[in-house]
Amino acid sequence: MNGTAEPKLPQSDRVRPYASIAVLGAGAWGSALATVARRAGREVRLWGRDAAVIDDINTNNRNEAYLPGIALAPGIRATSDLAEALDGAEAVLLVTPSRTVRQLCAAIAPLIGPGVPVAVCAKGIEEGTGYLMGHIAAEVLGRRPVGVISGPTFADETARGHLTAATVAFNFTYPDRLSPLESAAARLAVSMSTDSFRTYISDDLVGVEVGGAVKNVIAIACGMMTGAGFAENTRAALITRGMDEMKRLAEALGGQRETVTGLSGAGDLTLTCSSESSRNMSLGVQLGAGIPRAQCFDGKPVVVEGEFNAVTVTDLARRVRVSMPICEAVREVLHHGGDLNATFRKLWSSPIQSEPRAMDILLDHPSSWAPLPAQEIKP
Template identity: 70%
Template sequence: MTKPLVDRRSVIAETRPYSRIAVIGAGAWGTALATVARRAGRDVTLWGRDPAVLRSITENRQNVRYLPGIDLPEGITATSDMAVALSGADAVMLVTPSRTIREMSRTVGRHLAPGTPVALCAKGIEAGTGRLLADAAAEEMPGHPIGAISGPTFAHETAMAYPTAVTVAFDFTHEDRISPSESTAARFALSLSSETFRPYISDDLTGVEIGGAVKNVIAIACGMMTGAGFAENTRAALIARGMDEMKTLAEALGGRRETVTGLSGAGDLTLTCSSRTSRNMSLGIQLGEGIARDACFGGKPVVVEGEINAISVMDLAHRMGIAMPICDAVHRVLHQGADLDTTFAQLWSRPIMAEPKALDITIEHPVMPAPVGGLAETAA
């Protein structure tokens, strides 16, 4: 029998978990990740701004505002003092909205010990600069390894210990290539692993970040078509072609197309495009039903990451000279006042092209664009 090149037991034995993890952001996902780390045996400190939320975590072991009814494990320390939260931390998860990453990175960096790794748990592209979030964070926290944790995750399911898988991505150094089991990504993955939470390790930070940013925009498109009265054929087409847009942008920025077929791409895209639990999908459904944007979510000011990311994704695509027609359709409806029915009819009647990029064919579509609503009536 041929002896395996790597003894899996020795790899696991060599990897050292981080012992003390600080989670910055006490919303639903931050609280869920604090729960994950605590269940994995780590010492966990959770930072947040809302005194009522922190008090409920400390006194009742529940985040009554963001994860009501879910009991959190004992031993999570909740605080509003950033210095206290980061004191002694040997790893950090930054779980705040994408638009705050630069500002929060600047604040966090002032309290971190040199070389402490930071995993970003938001998804998006920085507005205005077109930078990936890890690049923006690295500018504010020089000397700290910056990575991302991404995948198909709803916070309440994760907090309830439903089996969940994610990708942990950090760029690999030369030393990481020699000893991958001691890489930051591997140590982070081991630090969060438990019976119900399964991380996978990646060295393609760019691919993972692009998957997380673009999937939210595609989910809005799926919601729009669902709300307009269409069904599974349409959604499946948008998911498949949306994933191709994700792959194209990732590859243009130095990522790998393969990464986008994994948890942080196809996995997250499938989840977000399949459930009203996703705020992105839910927003799209409401808009497809004809509800005005300011009346969506009952008129409440709900932050929808895909709505914000549609601007930065298309800005970046234009700079790179990349066609992303689904994302462009969402952007035009959300931010340029385009009619939803007409915009998606135009999307469907674009020139006919080959699916493998190596086959260079473009044929004018024989059907003139018609409003989506009209197509729905015809189908009925």
């Protein structure tokens, strides 16, 4: 023995993938994940409510309503019958908007076996309870394994087979620690891995979910400043300090700061804050350009998760006494009629802090010593 650690060899041949996966939600991300699972060799059933979408998938192998111009993996069986979709499923992916997760979990609870893992692929925090999506599913589904799939993943790129990476996170039980290759996280990660879709495994469900919820709000902030005429310096500052807000909230809820530096935190935040393909970023850009909310997206009723999350994230942060000034600024503009320029001027002139936090320095910002001229911020 020379004291050098033996190299770790891949153990995928010892992991049992799930043969059959039910994907609940036939929108863009649900269809993309169904395509990933099918490319990985799984039997896939995709459930959705829209009969026209279901027919398009079964007849044409496409979902033109949500993923126009993209061919889905052949062999996906789409249905609007929830029981049919879940019949024989060894694992379930919930890919519906965050506000429907509780209702859908209640609907599937009597239709799946006690050992069937459920991975929530929606990102957000429930109004009132302050629950993350995984906590909602765990409360409703009882002792079934509950996890999430999260990361920097635009649905159209994933469906097209562009190189993509995501995190599969489940809380590890004591038996999972003893036999990690039998854990739901390891089995689902292998089940979803293809040449173009790379998975990572995490046991920090809280940290992964906090990243997914908060990044939507920070993306709106980045969009607002971009739309108002600011450039890369501003966005880099918002991304970096926004990640610090993520870390503090994750830590306060029992998550790990390290998790927030991974795919589900820094990765997802960077992607969402850097492209108008993100509805959150796009909404912010339109608001920053002075377009009234009712006229954004050409007046279409587009659901933007970060708009809802701006309230639920800050409500939760206030409850656990975590300061999240960027998220609070977005909430002020979106939900309390705050002037965008005045709100972000106030954010930029807040007290000077130390980085790292351990220095524990807090100084008045010079701009607070005297009133600033009442004029619009100019980049």
